[in-house]
Amino acid sequence: MSRLNDANQVLAKEIIGRYPKARSATIPLLHVAQQQDGYVTMDAIAHIAELVGATSAEVLGTCTFYEMFKMQPVGKYLINICTTMSCALLGAEQLVEHAEQRLGIKAGGTTPDGLFTLERAECQAACTEAPCLQANYRYRYRVSPEQLDQFLDDLADGALDAEIPPHGVVARVRQSIPVDRAVGAVPPDSVNEPPVWMSA
């Protein structure tokens, strides 16, 4: 579909500039692409490959390794219900079943209105707050089936728009390194001496 737009190209170049080698920016740029389109398109992969100096196949290889990158459109809200041990001990499977019935889809599917994609997820690092889920990577803790219903209603009504951005947006705050403070990245092979404070 689409390559990175002008604003995202500027952002991409800024991100690439932070790394000693451009290839290191691959995963952050895939996130930028997913934020732009809601999923990662083949055109975006080709564009990222150009920007970081890799082949499209290499970028595609990286992209498909990671769980978060979707190669097809998903719902506006990606609901990840954790089903690993701590959550499973406290009713995660029942929560998945409840969500499946409520949304009328199996885990892995998307509702016909394109609003929700439901997934079983692996451990989300909220084990003491089991069972937990994430909607577009925002947490809900100790979720009962009734709370899940309410939560899905609120999402559909737009009541949580301020807290939970559409799929593709992970962090809404980006790092920006001020030019006058930046040390700057240099190619790793261009230096072979200790940094100045070590030789003092």
Next chain:
Amino acid sequence: MSSYDWAPGFIDDGDRPQIVSSRFRYEDGHTLERFLATGGYAGLKAALARTPVQVHEEVKTATILGRGGAGFPAGTKWGLCPTEVWPRYLVVNGDESEPGTYKDRLLMERDPHQLIEGCLIACYAAGLSQCFLYIRGEMALAQERVATALNEAYAAGYIGRNILSSKFSVDIVLHWGAGAYVVGEETALIESLEGNRGMPRLKPPFFPAAIGLYGKPTIVNNVETLANLPWLLTHSAAEYTAIGTATSPGTRMVAVSGHVNRPGVFEIINGTTTFRELLYGDEFCQGIRNDNELKAFVPGGGSAPWFLPDQLDLPFEAKLVGAAGSMLGSGAVMVMDETTDIPAAAFTLTRFYAHESCGKCVPCREGGTWLERIMKRLADGVGTESDLDQLFEIGQTICPGPFPHAASARLGLEAAPFPFKMTTICFVGPSAYTSVHSAVTLFRSEFEARLIKRKLIPVSVGATDDNH
């Protein structure tokens, strides 16, 4: 007050030293303003007043054990860099995803400046010229909090060129992951940071301190490990080692989840706190839910062999836990009460590791998947006697020889100590087998009770293909 709305899961009952969680009590503990008002960046200033060698010595003397899972002392790790090769890098492992583990996310969300200060101290002491802070992709809030903190710290002159008007200059770059458990392994983390599929590198070299990011010496440290450094620099190695035991000094963040009355994350004293205190103590989890009996618990994250009530009196000390047949790993205890369906519970972990295998080593890629399928059959009640044997056979291809497990008075079983041999590059393979081995060894009767009892139909002597 024992818990805070803004720090879900964290409980600070009791009168214990707080080395890394001291700012969790403030709702705005993540801001620069609060950080500076509570002694923030004093550790950095103390470090800059000394030489890098002196700071490194202090960290070595304190023997801060790595909090990621392997427990290797941080100061020693820094010392493994070759002296003639530059530049050196710091990679912060914030890819917390071990089942049961919930501490690094809290540290990043609640006190990001403390982590940044720890990174700066490490860079100064070990001569690391750039720092990459790798945060797990799924942790949106942690990414936002750390990004905000980095922006504040750059603006205030704590990061970047000539920090606090000294000769020390370093950039900290926030890097997002994208969801892969195996990336928590340090060489896979480096591969991921180079823009590749996150597969562990072949060893040797065993430490990226020799050859790491871009082939240069690289220190990979866990978030909690680095979060200890500011306290250490404003206090001293002597004060640090006065807490805990000689072999396990300081404190540890431990998450206890599952069937306890009060699951939570606690900063406990290392080396002395016992599992019984942790599970039943008033200031900790306050016992098993509904006054049920404890059936089993996982002492150190999904990769650790399981313990039984027999092991409750062991302290949180790596050597003792190792001799008893398990490990402390990443500080995650998962508790199962008497109502637990053991085959089903173990299956959730088998599925996890089968799903998270990167596919590089055959024993893990194939073995993990086979273990998952067989465990599913056994949990669903459609397994056969030979499935149980097959599990052990697959286990032997991943970990040849004896595999660690706990002692059991009930079964008359002696402990098999940690560690094990392995045929895979990293610990994902053995971890896939761990829960299987523990569950089947310690609770075999539960598996046997739901086997399908079928008579085997003997093949008649002299049968040919024509008979079929």
